Amino acid sequence: MKQTTIKTIASELHLSVSTISRALNDHPDIHEDTKKIVRQLADKLGYRPNIIARNLKSSKSNQIGVIVPEIRHDFFANALSGIEEVAYQKGYTVILAQSNEDQKREEINLNSMYQHRASGIIISASQTTVNYAHFEKLLERGVKMVFFDRVVNGLNVSSVRVDDRLSAYNAVKYLIRKGYTQIIHFAGPQSLEICRNRLAGYKEALLELGVDIAPIVIEGGMHEIDGYNHVSKLESFRKGQSLRMLASLVFQTILLQR
Amino acid sequence: MKQTTIKTIASELHLSVSTISRALNDHPDIHEDTKKIVRQLADKLGYRPNIIARNLKSSKSNQIGVIVPEIRHDFFANALSGIEEVAYQKGYTVILAQSNEDQKREEINLNSMYQHRASGIIISASQTTVNYAHFEKLLERGVKMVFFDRVVNGLNVSSVRVDDRLSAYNAVKYLIRKGYTQIIHFAGPQSLEICRNRLAGYKEALLELGVDIAPIVIEGGMHEIDGYNHVSKLESFRKGQSLRMLASLVFQTILLQR
Protein backbone atom coordinates (compact mmCIF):
# COMPACT_ATOMS: atom_id res chain seq x y z
CA MET A 1 0.00 0.00 0.00
CA LYS A 2 1.36 3.38 -1.02
CA GLN A 3 1.99 5.91 1.73
CA THR A 4 -0.02 9.09 1.54
CA THR A 5 2.19 12.06 0.94
CA ILE A 6 1.58 15.71 0.52
CA LYS A 7 1.39 15.00 -3.17
CA THR A 8 -1.45 12.53 -2.84
CA ILE A 9 -3.48 15.11 -1.01
CA ALA A 10 -2.59 17.78 -3.55
CA SER A 11 -3.79 15.87 -6.57
CA GLU A 12 -6.86 14.61 -4.74
CA LEU A 13 -7.82 18.18 -3.93
CA HIS A 14 -6.58 19.76 -7.17
CA LEU A 15 -4.30 22.01 -5.21
CA SER A 16 -0.56 22.46 -5.35
CA VAL A 17 1.81 20.72 -3.00
CA SER A 18 2.99 23.98 -1.57
CA THR A 19 -0.52 24.90 -0.57
CA ILE A 20 -0.90 21.60 1.18
CA SER A 21 2.43 21.98 2.92
CA ARG A 22 1.51 25.42 4.09
CA ALA A 23 -1.97 24.42 5.15
CA LEU A 24 -0.61 21.56 7.19
CA ASN A 25 1.91 23.85 8.83
CA ASP A 26 -0.76 26.37 9.63
CA HIS A 27 0.83 29.06 7.56
CA PRO A 28 -1.00 32.41 7.94
CA ASP A 29 -1.21 32.97 4.19
CA ILE A 30 -3.60 30.11 3.69
CA HIS A 31 -7.34 30.54 3.78
CA GLU A 32 -9.03 28.96 6.77
CA ASP A 33 -11.44 27.01 4.62
CA THR A 34 -8.61 25.55 2.63
CA LYS A 35 -6.81 24.54 5.77
CA LYS A 36 -9.88 22.81 7.04
CA ILE A 37 -10.41 20.80 3.90
CA VAL A 38 -6.78 19.83 3.73
CA ARG A 39 -6.65 18.75 7.32
CA GLN A 40 -9.76 16.70 6.93
CA LEU A 41 -8.47 14.79 3.97
CA ALA A 42 -5.05 14.36 5.55
CA ASP A 43 -6.78 12.87 8.50
CA LYS A 44 -8.96 10.61 6.48
CA LEU A 45 -6.02 9.34 4.46
CA GLY A 46 -3.93 8.78 7.56
CA TYR A 47 -1.28 11.16 6.36
CA ARG A 48 1.88 11.37 8.46
CA PRO A 49 4.47 14.00 7.70
CA ASN A 50 7.76 12.47 6.70
CA ILE A 51 10.17 13.88 9.20
CA ILE A 52 13.11 12.45 7.35
CA ALA A 53 12.28 14.55 4.31
CA ARG A 54 11.79 17.59 6.46
CA ASN A 55 15.11 17.00 8.13
CA LEU A 56 16.88 16.63 4.84
CA LYS A 57 15.46 19.89 3.69
CA SER A 58 16.36 21.77 6.83
CA SER A 59 19.56 19.76 7.26
CA LYS A 60 19.03 19.18 10.92
CA SER A 61 17.70 16.25 12.85
CA ASN A 62 16.50 17.58 16.18
CA GLN A 63 17.97 14.49 17.67
CA ILE A 64 20.46 14.60 20.44
CA GLY A 65 22.83 11.69 20.82
CA VAL A 66 23.82 10.21 24.15
CA ILE A 67 26.67 7.78 24.66
CA VAL A 68 27.22 6.19 28.04
CA PRO A 69 29.52 3.38 29.11
CA GLU A 70 26.72 1.23 30.49
CA ILE A 71 23.03 1.95 30.49
CA ARG A 72 22.25 -0.41 33.34
CA HIS A 73 24.48 1.44 35.70
CA ASP A 74 22.15 3.21 38.05
CA PHE A 75 24.04 6.45 37.79
CA PHE A 76 23.89 6.54 34.02
CA ALA A 77 20.29 5.43 33.91
CA ASN A 78 19.46 8.40 36.06
CA ALA A 79 21.46 10.79 33.94
CA LEU A 80 19.83 9.39 30.86
CA SER A 81 16.43 9.87 32.35
CA GLY A 82 17.19 13.51 33.05
CA ILE A 83 18.52 14.05 29.58
CA GLU A 84 15.45 12.51 28.00
CA GLU A 85 13.24 14.65 30.18
CA VAL A 86 14.76 17.93 29.08
CA ALA A 87 15.09 16.84 25.48
CA TYR A 88 11.41 15.96 25.44
CA GLN A 89 10.42 19.32 26.87
CA LYS A 90 12.38 21.08 24.16
CA GLY A 91 11.01 18.99 21.33
CA TYR A 92 14.13 16.92 20.77
CA THR A 93 14.41 13.21 20.44
CA VAL A 94 17.12 11.13 22.12
CA ILE A 95 19.22 8.62 20.31
CA LEU A 96 21.01 6.31 22.62
CA ALA A 97 24.11 4.14 22.54
CA GLN A 98 26.36 2.46 25.05
CA SER A 99 30.07 1.91 24.60
CA ASN A 100 30.35 -1.01 27.00
CA GLU A 101 33.59 0.57 28.13
CA ASP A 102 35.05 -0.13 24.73
CA GLN A 103 36.81 2.63 22.83
CA LYS A 104 36.17 1.05 19.46
CA ARG A 105 32.47 0.91 20.04
CA GLU A 106 32.48 4.43 21.36
CA GLU A 107 34.04 5.59 18.13
CA ILE A 108 31.57 3.76 15.96
CA ASN A 109 28.62 5.15 17.86
CA LEU A 110 30.01 8.62 17.87
CA ASN A 111 30.53 8.46 14.17
CA SER A 112 27.08 7.13 13.56
CA MET A 113 25.56 10.03 15.44
CA TYR A 114 27.74 12.42 13.54
CA GLN A 115 26.48 11.04 10.26
CA HIS A 116 22.95 11.17 11.54
CA ARG A 117 23.43 14.92 11.93
CA ALA A 118 22.70 14.79 15.64
CA SER A 119 22.10 18.32 16.85
CA GLY A 120 24.43 17.65 19.74
CA ILE A 121 26.15 14.78 21.49
CA ILE A 122 26.35 14.15 25.21
CA ILE A 123 28.96 11.66 26.19
CA SER A 124 30.53 9.99 29.16
CA ALA A 125 33.80 8.46 28.04
CA SER A 126 34.55 4.78 28.18
CA GLN A 127 37.17 3.63 30.65
CA THR A 128 39.32 2.17 27.91
CA THR A 129 39.38 5.40 25.98
CA VAL A 130 42.97 6.52 25.95
CA ASN A 131 43.16 8.05 22.51
CA TYR A 132 41.11 11.17 21.93
CA ALA A 133 41.48 11.58 18.19
CA HIS A 134 37.85 10.72 17.51
CA PHE A 135 36.69 13.44 19.85
CA GLU A 136 39.09 15.99 18.49
CA LYS A 137 38.10 15.28 14.91
CA LEU A 138 34.42 15.96 15.55
CA LEU A 139 35.19 18.96 17.69
CA GLU A 140 37.22 20.46 14.86
CA ARG A 141 34.32 19.96 12.53
CA GLY A 142 32.11 21.94 14.82
CA VAL A 143 30.04 19.17 16.33
CA LYS A 144 28.35 20.26 19.53
CA MET A 145 29.60 18.01 22.27
CA VAL A 146 29.34 17.97 26.06
CA PHE A 147 31.04 15.53 28.39
CA PHE A 148 29.68 14.43 31.71
CA ASP A 149 31.05 12.55 34.67
CA ARG A 150 33.72 10.68 32.76
CA VAL A 151 35.41 13.78 31.55
CA VAL A 152 38.38 13.88 29.25
CA ASN A 153 41.09 16.33 30.15
CA GLY A 154 42.90 18.47 27.63
CA LEU A 155 39.93 18.90 25.33
CA ASN A 156 38.48 22.31 24.78
CA VAL A 157 34.93 21.27 25.54
CA SER A 158 32.27 21.88 28.16
CA SER A 159 31.65 19.26 30.76
CA VAL A 160 29.42 18.47 33.68
CA ARG A 161 30.87 16.69 36.63
CA VAL A 162 30.04 15.71 40.17
CA ASP A 163 31.82 17.32 43.09
CA ASP A 164 32.65 14.08 44.84
CA ARG A 165 34.71 15.63 47.55
CA LEU A 166 31.99 18.03 48.60
CA SER A 167 29.28 15.37 48.38
CA ALA A 168 31.18 12.98 50.63
CA TYR A 169 31.92 15.84 52.95
CA ASN A 170 28.26 16.76 53.17
CA ALA A 171 27.16 13.18 53.69
CA VAL A 172 29.52 12.75 56.61
CA LYS A 173 28.59 16.12 58.02
CA TYR A 174 24.97 15.09 57.95
CA LEU A 175 25.70 11.88 59.85
CA ILE A 176 27.74 13.71 62.43
CA ARG A 177 24.95 16.20 62.97
CA LYS A 178 22.59 13.30 63.42
CA GLY A 179 24.75 12.16 66.26
CA TYR A 180 26.40 9.10 64.77
CA THR A 181 29.68 8.22 66.33
CA GLN A 182 30.93 5.49 64.05
CA ILE A 183 31.06 6.40 60.39
CA ILE A 184 32.65 3.94 58.03
CA HIS A 185 33.68 4.72 54.49
CA PHE A 186 33.45 2.06 51.81
CA ALA A 187 36.07 3.43 49.48
CA GLY A 188 36.51 2.61 45.83
CA PRO A 189 39.88 1.93 44.20
CA GLN A 190 42.17 4.82 44.94
CA SER A 191 43.55 4.78 41.43
CA LEU A 192 40.35 6.53 40.36
CA GLU A 193 40.13 10.23 40.91
CA ILE A 194 36.47 10.15 41.93
CA CYS A 195 37.31 7.68 44.68
CA ARG A 196 40.20 9.69 45.97
CA ASN A 197 37.97 12.75 46.10
CA ARG A 198 35.31 10.95 48.05
CA LEU A 199 37.81 9.68 50.54
CA ALA A 200 39.24 13.15 50.88
CA GLY A 201 35.80 14.58 51.61
CA TYR A 202 35.17 11.89 54.21
CA LYS A 203 38.43 12.58 55.97
CA GLU A 204 38.06 16.29 55.77
CA ALA A 205 34.65 16.21 57.43
CA LEU A 206 35.87 13.98 60.24
CA LEU A 207 38.87 16.13 60.82
CA GLU A 208 36.83 19.25 60.88
CA LEU A 209 33.67 18.21 62.67
CA GLY A 210 34.22 14.89 64.28
CA VAL A 211 37.62 14.86 65.93
CA ASP A 212 36.45 12.21 68.34
CA ILE A 213 35.37 9.84 65.57
CA ALA A 214 37.94 7.39 64.34
CA PRO A 215 38.01 7.06 60.56
CA ILE A 216 37.44 3.52 59.31
CA VAL A 217 38.02 2.94 55.64
CA ILE A 218 37.33 -0.26 53.77
CA GLU A 219 38.72 -0.15 50.27
CA GLY A 220 37.35 -2.24 47.45
CA GLY A 221 35.48 -2.27 44.16
CA MET A 222 32.34 -0.39 43.32
CA HIS A 223 29.95 -3.07 42.24
CA GLU A 224 27.04 -4.51 44.13
CA ILE A 225 29.01 -7.57 45.01
CA ASP A 226 31.65 -5.39 46.62
CA GLY A 227 29.05 -3.70 48.78
CA TYR A 228 27.90 -7.14 49.77
CA ASN A 229 31.39 -8.22 50.68
CA HIS A 230 32.05 -5.07 52.61
CA VAL A 231 29.02 -5.77 54.72
CA SER A 232 30.20 -9.29 55.33
CA LYS A 233 33.54 -8.04 56.53
CA LEU A 234 31.84 -5.65 58.88
CA GLU A 235 29.63 -8.39 60.12
CA SER A 236 32.59 -10.47 61.21
CA PHE A 237 33.83 -7.94 63.72
CA ARG A 238 30.76 -6.02 64.54
CA LYS A 239 28.04 -8.46 65.52
CA GLY A 240 26.28 -6.04 67.74
CA GLN A 241 25.65 -3.33 65.18
CA SER A 242 22.22 -2.19 64.25
CA LEU A 243 20.91 -3.93 61.19
CA ARG A 244 19.28 -0.76 60.16
CA MET A 245 22.56 0.97 59.82
CA LEU A 246 24.02 -1.82 57.76
CA ALA A 247 21.13 -1.92 55.40
CA SER A 248 21.52 1.78 54.98
CA LEU A 249 25.17 1.33 54.14
CA VAL A 250 24.36 -1.26 51.55
CA PHE A 251 21.97 1.10 49.87
CA GLN A 252 24.52 3.80 49.86
CA THR A 253 27.10 1.65 48.18
CA ILE A 254 24.63 0.85 45.48
CA LEU A 255 23.56 4.40 44.95
CA LEU A 256 27.04 5.80 44.87
CA GLN A 257 28.50 3.42 42.38
CA ARG A 258 29.22 4.72 38.94
CA MET B 1 31.58 26.59 6.04
CA LYS B 2 29.82 24.47 3.42
CA GLN B 3 29.52 20.75 4.08
CA THR B 4 31.25 18.47 1.63
CA THR B 5 28.80 16.39 -0.28
CA ILE B 6 29.07 13.81 -2.97
CA LYS B 7 28.67 16.66 -5.40
CA THR B 8 31.67 18.56 -4.12
CA ILE B 9 33.81 15.52 -4.69
CA ALA B 10 32.33 14.95 -8.12
CA SER B 11 33.10 18.37 -9.46
CA GLU B 12 36.51 18.39 -7.85
CA LEU B 13 37.36 15.16 -9.60
CA HIS B 14 35.48 15.85 -12.83
CA LEU B 15 33.44 12.76 -12.32
CA SER B 16 29.71 12.27 -12.05
CA VAL B 17 27.91 12.05 -8.75
CA SER B 18 26.77 8.55 -9.49
CA THR B 19 30.33 7.41 -9.87
CA ILE B 20 31.22 8.93 -6.55
CA SER B 21 28.24 7.36 -4.88
CA ARG B 22 29.15 3.97 -6.25
CA ALA B 23 32.81 4.32 -5.42
CA LEU B 24 32.00 5.25 -1.85
CA ASN B 25 29.69 2.28 -1.56
CA ASP B 26 32.30 -0.04 -2.96
CA HIS B 27 30.22 -0.96 -5.95
CA PRO B 28 31.86 -3.73 -8.06
CA ASP B 29 31.37 -1.84 -11.31
CA ILE B 30 33.81 0.86 -10.35
CA HIS B 31 37.47 0.68 -11.22
CA GLU B 32 39.74 0.17 -8.25
CA ASP B 33 41.85 3.18 -9.11
CA THR B 34 38.81 5.40 -9.26
CA LYS B 35 37.66 4.13 -5.91
CA LYS B 36 40.99 4.90 -4.41
CA ILE B 37 41.10 8.44 -5.68
CA VAL B 38 37.56 9.09 -4.56
CA ARG B 39 38.16 7.72 -1.12
CA GLN B 40 41.27 9.76 -0.72
CA LEU B 41 39.61 13.01 -1.57
CA ALA B 42 36.57 12.17 0.51
CA ASP B 43 38.87 11.62 3.42
CA LYS B 44 40.81 14.78 2.85
CA LEU B 45 37.64 16.84 2.59
CA GLY B 46 36.19 15.27 5.70
CA TYR B 47 33.20 13.96 3.81
CA ARG B 48 30.46 12.34 5.86
CA PRO B 49 27.62 10.58 4.13
CA ASN B 50 24.31 12.20 4.91
CA ILE B 51 22.29 9.41 6.40
CA ILE B 52 19.17 11.50 6.39
CA ALA B 53 19.31 11.75 2.62
CA ARG B 54 19.98 8.08 2.30
CA ASN B 55 17.06 7.31 4.54
CA LEU B 56 14.76 9.52 2.58
CA LYS B 57 15.73 7.75 -0.59
CA SER B 58 15.27 4.30 0.85
CA SER B 59 12.36 5.41 2.98
CA LYS B 60 13.56 3.64 6.05
CA SER B 61 15.39 4.85 9.09
CA ASN B 62 17.10 1.83 10.60
CA GLN B 63 16.11 3.24 13.92
CA ILE B 64 14.17 1.29 16.43
CA GLY B 65 12.11 3.17 18.96
CA VAL B 66 11.84 2.20 22.59
CA ILE B 67 9.30 3.59 25.00
CA VAL B 68 9.48 2.71 28.67
CA PRO B 69 7.60 4.09 31.65
CA GLU B 70 10.75 5.10 33.53
CA ILE B 71 14.32 4.77 32.41
CA ARG B 72 15.75 4.90 35.89
CA HIS B 73 13.90 1.84 36.95
CA ASP B 74 16.51 -0.84 37.20
CA PHE B 75 14.40 -3.34 35.35
CA PHE B 76 13.84 -1.07 32.39
CA ALA B 77 17.42 0.12 32.35
CA ASN B 78 18.44 -3.50 31.99
CA ALA B 79 15.93 -4.18 29.27
CA LEU B 80 17.05 -1.06 27.48
CA SER B 81 20.63 -2.14 27.69
CA GLY B 82 19.78 -5.48 26.11
CA ILE B 83 17.81 -3.83 23.37
CA GLU B 84 20.62 -1.44 22.56
CA GLU B 85 23.05 -4.33 22.48
CA VAL B 86 21.14 -6.30 19.90
CA ALA B 87 20.24 -3.24 17.88
CA TYR B 88 23.89 -2.29 17.73
CA GLN B 89 24.90 -5.74 16.55
CA LYS B 90 22.38 -5.56 13.77
CA GLY B 91 23.33 -2.08 12.65
CA TYR B 92 20.31 -0.33 14.08
CA THR B 93 20.20 2.77 16.18
CA VAL B 94 17.98 3.18 19.24
CA ILE B 95 15.75 6.13 19.79
CA LEU B 96 14.55 6.39 23.32
CA ALA B 97 11.65 7.92 25.16
CA GLN B 98 10.01 7.54 28.54
CA SER B 99 6.34 8.01 29.22
CA ASN B 100 6.68 8.79 32.92
CA GLU B 101 3.61 6.64 33.39
CA ASP B 102 1.60 9.20 31.49
CA GLN B 103 -0.65 8.11 28.66
CA LYS B 104 -0.54 11.47 26.95
CA ARG B 105 3.19 11.46 26.79
CA GLU B 106 3.20 7.89 25.63
CA GLU B 107 1.01 8.89 22.73
CA ILE B 108 3.16 11.82 21.75
CA ASN B 109 6.33 9.75 21.80
CA LEU B 110 4.72 6.93 19.92
CA ASN B 111 3.54 9.31 17.28
CA SER B 112 6.90 10.96 16.98
CA MET B 113 8.55 7.62 16.36
CA TYR B 114 5.91 6.77 13.84
CA GLN B 115 6.64 9.96 11.95
CA HIS B 116 10.32 9.29 12.18
CA ARG B 117 9.72 6.09 10.26
CA ALA B 118 11.09 3.95 13.06
CA SER B 119 11.67 0.47 11.68
CA GLY B 120 9.96 -0.93 14.73
CA ILE B 121 8.77 0.12 18.15
CA ILE B 122 9.30 -1.71 21.42
CA ILE B 123 7.08 -0.53 24.20
CA SER B 124 6.20 -1.17 27.79
CA ALA B 125 2.89 0.50 28.48
CA SER B 126 2.40 3.25 31.01
CA GLN B 127 0.35 2.45 34.09
CA THR B 128 -2.15 5.15 33.30
CA THR B 129 -2.78 3.82 29.84
CA VAL B 130 -6.38 2.73 29.77
CA ASN B 131 -7.30 3.65 26.24
CA TYR B 132 -5.59 1.70 23.48
CA ALA B 133 -6.67 3.67 20.45
CA HIS B 134 -3.17 5.00 19.79
CA PHE B 135 -1.78 1.50 19.67
CA GLU B 136 -4.55 0.20 17.50
CA LYS B 137 -4.19 3.02 15.03
CA LEU B 138 -0.51 2.33 14.40
CA LEU B 139 -1.07 -1.39 14.33
CA GLU B 140 -3.67 -0.93 11.61
CA ARG B 141 -1.22 1.08 9.61
CA GLY B 142 1.23 -1.74 9.73
CA VAL B 143 3.73 -0.38 12.21
CA LYS B 144 5.90 -3.10 13.67
CA MET B 145 5.32 -3.12 17.39
CA VAL B 146 6.28 -5.40 20.25
CA PHE B 147 5.21 -5.06 23.84
CA PHE B 148 7.21 -6.17 26.82
CA ASP B 149 6.55 -6.63 30.48
CA ARG B 150 3.69 -4.16 30.70
CA VAL B 151 1.61 -5.93 28.16
CA VAL B 152 -1.73 -4.78 26.89
CA ASN B 153 -4.39 -7.43 26.56
CA GLY B 154 -6.77 -7.67 23.65
CA LEU B 155 -4.31 -6.38 21.07
CA ASN B 156 -3.19 -8.61 18.27
CA VAL B 157 0.48 -8.02 18.83
CA SER B 158 3.54 -9.95 19.95
CA SER B 159 4.81 -9.47 23.44
CA VAL B 160 7.58 -10.54 25.73
CA ARG B 161 6.86 -11.09 29.34
CA VAL B 162 8.42 -12.51 32.46
CA ASP B 163 7.15 -15.72 33.96
CA ASP B 164 6.92 -14.41 37.48
CA ARG B 165 5.37 -17.49 38.94
CA LEU B 166 8.07 -19.79 37.65
CA SER B 167 10.85 -17.40 38.62
CA ALA B 168 9.64 -17.12 42.18
CA TYR B 169 9.19 -20.87 42.27
CA ASN B 170 12.75 -21.44 41.09
CA ALA B 171 14.18 -18.92 43.52
CA VAL B 172 12.52 -20.62 46.44
CA LYS B 173 13.48 -24.04 45.18
CA TYR B 174 17.06 -22.93 45.05
CA LEU B 175 16.98 -21.69 48.62
CA ILE B 176 15.39 -24.91 49.84
CA ARG B 177 18.05 -26.94 48.09
CA LYS B 178 20.67 -24.79 49.75
CA GLY B 179 19.23 -25.89 53.05
CA TYR B 180 17.53 -22.71 54.20
CA THR B 181 14.71 -23.28 56.61
CA GLN B 182 13.22 -19.84 56.88
CA ILE B 183 12.26 -18.24 53.61
CA ILE B 184 10.43 -14.97 53.72
CA HIS B 185 8.60 -13.41 50.83
CA PHE B 186 8.48 -9.65 50.44
CA ALA B 187 5.33 -9.43 48.39
CA GLY B 188 4.20 -6.51 46.27
CA PRO B 189 0.62 -5.21 46.18
CA GLN B 190 -1.68 -8.09 45.38
CA SER B 191 -3.73 -5.95 43.09
CA LEU B 192 -0.97 -6.36 40.52
CA GLU B 193 -0.91 -9.54 38.51
CA ILE B 194 2.87 -9.84 38.60
CA CYS B 195 2.82 -9.73 42.37
CA ARG B 196 0.12 -12.33 42.65
CA ASN B 197 2.09 -14.59 40.36
CA ARG B 198 5.24 -14.24 42.42
CA LEU B 199 3.40 -15.04 45.60
CA ALA B 200 1.82 -18.04 43.93
CA GLY B 201 5.23 -19.33 42.85
CA TYR B 202 6.57 -18.86 46.37
CA LYS B 203 3.71 -20.76 47.94
CA GLU B 204 3.76 -23.47 45.35
CA ALA B 205 7.43 -24.18 45.93
CA LEU B 206 7.00 -24.33 49.68
CA LEU B 207 4.02 -26.59 49.38
CA GLU B 208 5.80 -28.89 47.02
CA LEU B 209 9.32 -28.97 48.37
CA GLY B 210 9.35 -27.46 51.79
CA VAL B 211 6.39 -28.73 53.73
CA ASP B 212 8.23 -28.14 56.98
CA ILE B 213 8.88 -24.49 56.18
CA ALA B 214 6.31 -22.00 57.35
CA PRO B 215 5.49 -19.37 54.75
CA ILE B 216 6.05 -15.83 55.95
CA VAL B 217 4.76 -13.10 53.69
CA ILE B 218 5.28 -9.40 54.19
CA GLU B 219 3.17 -7.39 51.81
CA GLY B 220 4.07 -3.88 50.74
CA GLY B 221 5.21 -1.64 47.93
CA MET B 222 7.97 -2.32 45.46
CA HIS B 223 10.24 0.64 45.87
CA GLU B 224 13.58 0.77 47.59
CA ILE B 225 12.07 2.42 50.58
CA ASP B 226 9.68 -0.48 50.96
CA GLY B 227 12.54 -2.95 50.95
CA TYR B 228 14.12 -0.84 53.61
CA ASN B 229 10.99 -0.86 55.72
CA HIS B 230 10.52 -4.56 55.28
CA VAL B 231 13.96 -5.12 56.66
CA SER B 232 13.20 -2.90 59.61
CA LYS B 233 10.10 -4.88 60.42
CA LEU B 234 12.07 -8.10 60.28
CA GLU B 235 14.68 -6.59 62.50
CA SER B 236 12.17 -5.94 65.23
CA PHE B 237 11.29 -9.60 65.76
CA ARG B 238 14.36 -11.34 64.48
CA LYS B 239 17.36 -9.82 66.18
CA GLY B 240 19.36 -12.97 65.95
CA GLN B 241 19.22 -13.41 62.18
CA SER B 242 22.32 -13.43 60.05
CA LEU B 243 23.09 -10.06 58.60
CA ARG B 244 24.22 -11.74 55.49
CA MET B 245 20.80 -13.09 54.82
CA LEU B 246 19.16 -9.76 55.38
CA ALA B 247 21.51 -7.92 53.08
CA SER B 248 20.74 -10.52 50.49
CA LEU B 249 17.04 -9.94 50.93
CA VAL B 250 17.50 -6.24 50.48
CA PHE B 251 19.30 -6.77 47.24
CA GLN B 252 16.60 -9.04 46.04
CA THR B 253 13.92 -6.51 46.66
CA ILE B 254 15.80 -4.01 44.65
CA LEU B 255 16.47 -6.32 41.80
CA LEU B 256 12.95 -7.59 41.58
CA GLN B 257 11.18 -4.28 41.53
CA ARG B 258 9.66 -3.15 38.29
Place this chain on the structure above:
DNA sequence: CTGAAAGCGCTAACAA
Protein backbone atom coordinates in the same frame (compact mmCIF):
# COMPACT_ATOMS: atom_id res chain seq x y z
C1' DC C 1 33.38 1.11 -16.37
C1' DT C 2 31.01 5.77 -16.23
C1' DG C 3 27.31 9.40 -16.92
C1' DA C 4 22.58 11.58 -17.22
C1' DA C 5 18.51 12.06 -15.12
C1' DA C 6 14.72 11.08 -12.22
C1' DG C 7 12.97 10.94 -7.78
C1' DC C 8 12.54 10.09 -2.37
C1' DG C 9 8.89 14.03 0.46
C1' DC C 10 9.16 18.30 1.86
C1' DT C 11 9.97 23.56 2.10
C1' DA C 12 10.49 28.17 0.43
C1' DA C 13 11.82 31.68 -2.75
C1' DC C 14 9.70 33.91 -6.43
C1' DA C 15 5.74 34.73 -9.36
C1' DA C 16 1.19 35.44 -10.33
Place this chain on the structure above:
DNA sequence: TTGTTAGCGCTTTCAG
Protein backbone atom coordinates in the same frame (compact mmCIF):
# COMPACT_ATOMS: atom_id res chain seq x y z
C1' DT D 1 -4.30 33.56 -1.36
C1' DT D 2 -2.26 30.04 -4.32
C1' DG D 3 1.02 27.90 -7.86
C1' DT D 4 5.70 26.96 -10.07
C1' DT D 5 9.98 25.60 -9.44
C1' DA D 6 14.25 24.44 -7.55
C1' DG D 7 16.73 21.92 -4.42
C1' DC D 8 18.14 19.35 0.22
C1' DG D 9 22.04 14.72 -0.67
C1' DC D 10 21.73 10.50 -2.08
C1' DT D 11 20.65 6.10 -4.93
C1' DT D 12 19.47 3.85 -9.02
C1' DT D 13 17.61 2.76 -13.38
C1' DC D 14 18.75 3.24 -18.10
C1' DA D 15 22.01 4.46 -21.60
C1' DG D 16 26.30 4.81 -23.45
